[in-house]
Amino acid sequence: METNSWKGHVNGILYGIQFDQALDDTVVTRVADGVxxxxxxxxxxxxxxxxxxxxxxxxxxNDQAETHHSEESIRAFLGRLSTVLSTRG
Incomplete structure (x- = not known):
């Protein structure tokens, strides 16, 4: 997958979580269900x-779809999301 392709997926996810106050398990579940x-x-x-x-x-x-979440929070969230998606489906 090219950089632009994976970035598009990630930006879509970031757009969907930009207004969430915390990137907790509820948000992980919501995004996984959405995927x-x-x-x-x-x-x-x-x-x-x-x-x-x-x-x-x-x-x-977080350079194109800016959120108030830190880079560290985003990476942790994406890691948890990946784990959930790996076990579901």
Missing amino acids: LGGLYPGDRAETLDALDQALRYSGPL
Whole structure:
């Protein structure tokens, strides 16, 4: 998956969580349900691939779809989301 492709997936997820005060398990579940329900672009496998690439990316993940969440919080959230999506489906 090209950088622009995985970034598009991640930006869609970040857009969906930008107004959440905390990136807790409720938000992880909501986004996972959205991915599985087709509310985000791509299917579960594409999203997992995008999350894997995002978590290996050394640059900022919050550079296009800005949120008030820190880079560390976003990475932790995406890691938890990846774990949940890996076990569901």
